[in-house]
Amino acid sequence: MANPIRQQTTAAYSAQAALSFALALTAMVVGIAYLPVGPWVRGFLAVGLLYVVTSAFTLAKVVRDRQDEGQVTSRVDQARLDKLLAEHDPFKVDGL
Numbered sequence: 001m002a003n004p005i006r007q008q009t010t011a012a013y014s015a016q017a018a019l020s021f022a023l024a025l026t027a028m029v030v031g032i033a034y035l036p037v038g039p040w041v042r043g044f045l046a047v048g049l050l051y052v053v054t055s056a057f058t059l060a061k062v063v064r065d066r067q068d069e070g071q072v073t074s075r076v077d078q079a080r081l082d083k084l085l086a087e088h089d090p091f092k093v094d095g096l
Contacts, residue, residue, distance in 0.1 A: 029046075
């Protein structure tokens with residue numbers, strides 16, 4: 001059975017993604033904190049930011065799970081095909 005090539009991200013790419021996320025989140029929190037509006041508006045924006053962040057994590061998990069599910073399905077299909085090919089005898093004549 002052929003093993004699929006596994007794409008791996010580098011440590012630099014992971015660090016860049018984490019740093020970018022932290023910087024964006026910090027900038028938004030500081031921006032909301034220093035916004036010249038009342039506490040109700042500031043609270044609303046903070047809750048909105050929290051909702052966007054948690055939704056982004058949920059979406060990323062769903063996309064990853066869907067990709068993993070597709071890989072498992074393709075591996076099962078490949079195993080079935082390999083079994084059929086291994087059991088097939090092209091020289092076998094039925095009915096004799």
